[in-house]
Amino acid sequence: MQDTDTHNTASNSLEGMAGPIPQAPKGHSGGQQVIVIGAGISGLCSAWFLQQQGYDVLVLEAGACVGGNLQTVQRDGCQFERGPNSFINNRQAMADLIKGAGLEEEIVLANAAAHRRYIGKHGKLIALPSKPLEAITSKILPWAGKLRVAKEPFVGQSAGEETIAQFATRRLGKDVFDWLIDPFISGIYAGDPSKLSIQAAAPKLFALEQQHGSLIKGAWAQIKARRAATGPKLDGAMMSFKSGLHQLMSTLADQLLNPVQVNTQVESVSYSQDHGYMVRSGDTIWQAEKLVMAVPAAQVARLIEDLPTPNEPQLVAAQKQLRSIEYPAVATISLAFEKGQIQHPLDGFGALIPSKENKQTLGVLFPSSIFPDRANANQHIFTVFVGGGRGHQAMQLTPDERLDLVLEELHSYLGIDGQPLWSEESYWPAAIPQYTLGHLQKVAEIDQALAHLPGLYLRSNWRDGVALGDCVEQAQALALQIVDEDVEDK
Numbered sequence: 190m191q192d193t194d195t196h197n198t199a200s201n202s203l204e205g206m207a208g209p210i211p212q213a214p215k216g217h218s219g220g221q222q223v224i225v226i227g228a229g230i231s232g233l234c235s236a237w238f239l240q241q242q243g244y245d246v247l248v249l250e251a252g253a254c255v256g257g258n259l260q261t262v263q264r265d266g267c268q269f270e271r272g273p274n275s276f277i278n279n280r281q282a283m284a285d286l287i288k289g290a291g292l293e294e295e296i297v298l299a300n301a302a303a304h305r306r307y308i309g310k311h312g313k314l315i316a317l318p319s320k321p322l323e324a325i326t327s328k329i330l331p332w333a334g335k336l337r338v339a340k341e342p343f344v345g346q347s348a349g350e351e352t353i354a355q356f357a358t359r360r361l362g363k364d365v366f367d368w369l370i371d372p373f374i375s376g377i378y379a380g381d382p383s384k385l386s387i388q389a390a391a392p393k394l395f396a397l398e399q400q401h402g403s404l405i406k407g408a409w410a411q412i413k414a415r416r417a418a419t420g421p422k423l424d425g426a427m428m429s430f431k432s433g434l435h436q437l438m439s440t441l442a443d444q445l446l447n448p449v450q451v452n453t454q455v456e457s458v459s460y461s462q463d464h465g466y467m468v469r470s471g472d473t474i475w476q477a478e479k480l481v482m483a484v485p486a487a488q489v490a491r492l493i494e495d496l497p498t499p500n501e502p503q504l505v506a507a508q509k510q511l512r513s514i515e516y517p518a519v520a521t522i523s524l525a526f527e528k529g530q531i532q533h534p535l536d537g538f539g540a541l542i543p544s545k546e547n548k549q550t551l552g553v554l555f556p557s558s559i560f561p562d563r564a565n566a567n568q569h570i571f572t573v574f575v576g577g578g579r580g581h582q583a584m585q586l587t588p589d590e591r592l593d594l595v596l597e598e599l600h601s602y603l604g605i606d607g608q609p610l611w612s613e614e615s616y617w618p619a620a621i622p623q624y625t626l627g628h629l630q631k632v633a634e635i636d637q638a639l640a641h642l643p644g645l646y647l648r649s650n651w652r653d654g655v656a657l658g659d660c661v662e663q664a665q666a667l668a669l670q671i672v673d674e675d676v677e678d679k
């Protein structure tokens with residue numbers, strides 16, 4: 190569990206609700222009770238979609254507030270995020286959720302300039318090309334690297350599972366890997382691309398090779414298919430909400446008919462055919478026919494300890510697999526400056542720093558440029574990401590030392606003059622799960638070890654994608670799966 194400060198307690202009052210309360214059971218569930226452990230985006234969305242289907246859902250959350258990683262902070266007239274900053278409107282499940290929760294009017298769209306992204310190279314920021322022709326003149330790749338890309342359609346497929354580094358270097362060459370793929374993977378996983386599995390961590394990229402034999406051919410086929418598609422399309426816009434991403438979490442919690450039980454760390458779970466799942470926190474025990482665990486992998490390992498099994502070694506092996514999923518530490522540091530203190534115009538989404546630059550800083554976001562009204566008119570705020578798979582040294586420092594390091598590392602890229610007006614660090618001891626080689630097999634073995642338990646479901650970002658959109662998609666799919674299973678059982 191993350192160890193960052195909490196800033197808000199879960200409010201379950203109906204006052205100030207942004208949308209309608211889903212109330213009418215739709216008839217599939219017969220009002221069956223479901224317990225969801227964890228009120229991050231995976232757990233809250235699972236609960237919300239299940240309630241939409243008529244289930245009677247209770248969410249138990251260890252922390253003092255709902256939202257998990259989604260934590261919005263208001264400070265000195267500014268608003269920033271400790272964790273995720275925004276999401277892309279490219280998932281139908283997210284669109285359904287926003288509409289169903291009555292949050293459409295609360296959406297804020299990113300400024301047009303936020304589409305510009307920078308890459309750090311030799312101490313300077315270079316804008317990524319936004320059009321194919323600009324790629325030819327861009328200084329991000331050397332000429333040899335650009336020519337190597339032209340060979341990509343003729344590269345053969347690999348037989349075994351590869352890391353992202355192996356896959357990208359084989360298909361696109363070392364320059365593309367070093368200056369483009371490596372920083373993007375750091376931006377998503379804060380991880381080491383020479384450990385992450387292409388199949389598990391970048392399945393869409395892997396699928397392009399599988400289906401089209403080439404990333405370039407596959408990307409082109411996708412563009413053509415998108416153009417030819419009829420019917421309503423998601424616009425792919427970058428978004429947040431007026432009060433930040435936490436607004437989504439607090440709204441969903443407010444709309445649950447059973448108040449989320451915060452400050453409730455689940456300590457153990459047992460199961461029997463007669464009583465279903467017995468979930469214990471302190472002296473309190475809850476009982477339900479169905480249980481969703483939407484918590485980090487190490488917590489799942491602990492919570493499945495007392496579950497009955499016909500194959501004890503298999504359950505122990507699954508616990509070991511769960512504990513082996515790495516979550517490197519990351520710090521996010523938000524900083525405010527007078528505009529005159531920063532030479533760079535910060536006219537974009539942010540900048541990613543490739544490993545080749547030998548920095549502990551992974552990247553920096555420009556929240557006051559991405560969304561309107563996030564900072565005072567004469568100020569910039571930016572959020573720096575440090576640590577992860579390559580920044581172990583930085584994570585051994587004190588927060589003050591880390592701030593000094595980050596300011597020193599960013600100086601040449603941004604042209605920073607003097608000290609920030611304020612800074613605020615959020616330390617994530619276990620930030621983002623790493624889908625390393627063998628991850629898909631690991632997840633399959635965990636599922637297999639628990640397959641004999643009816644009504645037990647595992648969600649959360651350690652299994653089917655780390656993006657917010659993945660978590661929402663999986664939550665919606667779970668609700669539909671449970672409905673289908675119940676219809677079949679009748």
Ligand SMILES: Cc1cc2nc3c(=O)[nH]c(=O)nc-3n(C[C@H](O)[C@H](O)[C@H](O)COP(=O)(O)OP(=O)(O)OC[C@H]3O[C@@H](n4cnc5c(N)ncnc54)[C@H](O)[C@@H]3O)c2cc1C
Nearest residue numbers: 227229230231251257258272273274455649650655656657
């Ligand atoms: C710094 C950072 C930046 C990120 N940026 C982005 C981004 O820009 N875009 C993006 O798409 N994704 C981003 N992500 C990833 C994304 O935030 C996560 O993948 C997602 O929020 C995970 O949600 P979750 O509900 O699965 O898990 P969590 O948010 O970890 O929620 C799990 C919840 O379970 C609770 N819990 C744990 N154990 C127990 C227990 N025993 N009993 C009761 N409750 C328990 C925890 O307190 C927590 O609230 C970022 C992540 C981090 C850390």
